[in-house]
Amino acid sequence: MSASAKIRVTPKVMGRLRLASQGLLGGFSSPEECVSTMGAMQAQDLASAFWAVGQRVPGSGLSKVLEALENGTVVRSWPMRGTLHLVPPQDLRWILGITTERSMRSVAARHRELGIEKADIAACRDLALERVAGSPGATREELFKIFESAGQVTAAQRGIHLLWILCQNAWLVQGPPAGTAGKALGQQLFVAFDEWIPESKILGREEGIAEFLLRYLRSHGPATLQDFAWWTQIPKSEVRAAHEAIRSQLVELVFGATSYWLSPETAALLDDGVPGSRTVLALPGFDEFLLGYTDRSLVLPPEHFQKVVPGGNGVFKRMIVSGGEVVGTWSRSGTGRTAVVVPEAFAPEGLTPAAKRSFELQAAKYLRFMER
Template sequence: MSPSVTPTVLARLRLAAQGILPTSISPGPGPGDVVRSLTALQGQDFPGVLWSIGLRSPGSTRAAVEAAFNSGELVRSWPMRGTLHVTLAEDLGWILSLTAERMESGMSTRHRELEITTADVDKVRELALALVAEQGGRVSRDELFTAFERAGQGTKAQRGYHLLFLLCLQGTLVQGPINSAAGNGNSQFFVSAEAWIKNPRAMDREQALAELALRYFSSHGPATIKDFQWWSKLTLKDISAGLAQLGDQLASVVCNGVSYWLAPETAELLGGTVPGARSLLLLPGFDEYLLGYTDRSAALAPHHAPLTVPGGNGVFKATVVAGGKVAGTWRKAQGMAEKQRQLAGVVLPELFGELSPNQTRSLEKSSTAYKRFLLPN
């Protein structure tokens, strides 16, 4: 029989599985190990996803995470949900083999509205690869858009964005090395996926379904099948096919009458005191700790959701997480008065309630850790 857990324990088990806690089941010290464990991290906010990786790799700096992109170990593309994610370069192809067709089909109406045809995509593919070759293997988004416009392929009203989306979805381009000269280092060059990704993993569809299911529940569990379906956008038939191959590689727990799957190593934490009760963490917006599930209530109280996602518009603020629960948000200060209240000179917390003296000290330590992460070396 599966053990029962409370929502509070469920949230702390997720902190452990995701490699966030210092005492958790760590995926390893390097940025690549973190991304390998989580499989895919939502990454439309590039500075935020760098910190998502960094906070799970204690002692690393932003420069170290950027180096993993510059070396070709990590890439950013659209492997799931029509949203940018960071993956290991070697994993991108097999994930897209499961998800790309459904994403492209789901966007077909929008592409007709933008008057994007198969011939248009073929044309911009030819242009993009030629430009990448001319530019020494890497090209900026602006340079691609300029080339598209010159060839009569309009980029306004999101048409350019969707052309790039299709080129990445179909495996032509990928975002790789950091473009340090543009956008404060918050953008990447586009490169040829075939040339940049040196050792793509190859597996058949059945293997890929099992791999994605195992890695999701191992890194995000406890999670439900509904959570995994939302995260991956796979069909229930495909999810069932993947899970059927896993045998005893997953354990389960029950919370409020609902079954959750997780790694056996995570379940073993229930044999003692589940860590994280006194933790105080600074997570970026769009972190997998919240974004990895369709039901976020274990970590985010319903009455705090509007403060975390104002207007319900899908834009998540960076969060202060105490004992696994979202206890506030944080941001960079605007103006001199706010800057005087920043912790470590970089974090302005906006708390939902009072913190204990120990939590306040932990918040200061977490702010200092974030400041160290931002150091250039």
């Protein structure tokens, strides 16, 4: 790649290329465009997912992202890794068609422990679909009560596993937020998949994997095939085959003897220098900028990993990103007008004066987003 000779590629440059790919140096026009371009966005913590979208859609507020969920133009489900993501509604069915079988196998032993059999799944499916048919939907608690009344135990996580199975099979999907907008960051109503998503794109397995891989590498690149295989849990042999079908639409960047792939548009930034060297961002916990890769050391020095994921417990703190590198964490305390955002830099001397001023602007942007 001739462009790489015009700039010395370093981990920070790789990080800034990822910022560009993910819309964090420019942005998308709407939540729908953001989620569609990204393919899927981590959404285990819904408030974090909303801010992840907000950082990528300039001028947006919480209400605009909530509206996308309320209208069904963005949906939230478990498309891969047993983890909730925001996904484009028209793509969810074909993504599940690729990932569900392996996801179900991965939890088969747990389902045997919980005594979940095919007859139980069929019974809960019929009960749930009868309840939500033609209605705005039902809360998790409402469905649990219906299951319990029919003799289906929901304790010890059995209930949530049953709902997960119904969503994996595209019988149910999470729909509009439950309650008022001010209380909508915790739960969503469960609705009938076919009613909430009346039109789905149809892709076969090979075509679907190729489409998913292309979208991932364009929105997350520079990234490796291993990154995608981990992100989706799709077998590496199928990922390699899909890559052969789409590699002409991508650019290869060799860094540290490893092949990374990215879009031609992002690669072209290497010609004149990748922007973002002075960009400071307040990213949410679980953001795709860090979580979307199996190797996170390019943007987060290993010696600081425990500061972002204390004890390796899977809970990612909010991150301060400067020039393409994670340089600290941040937290919010208080509510409403008393809310404040507090940075905690990794460096003992803290953020530089310029970075501190930039972060203060980010903190104000975040607080405005949450109130809009």
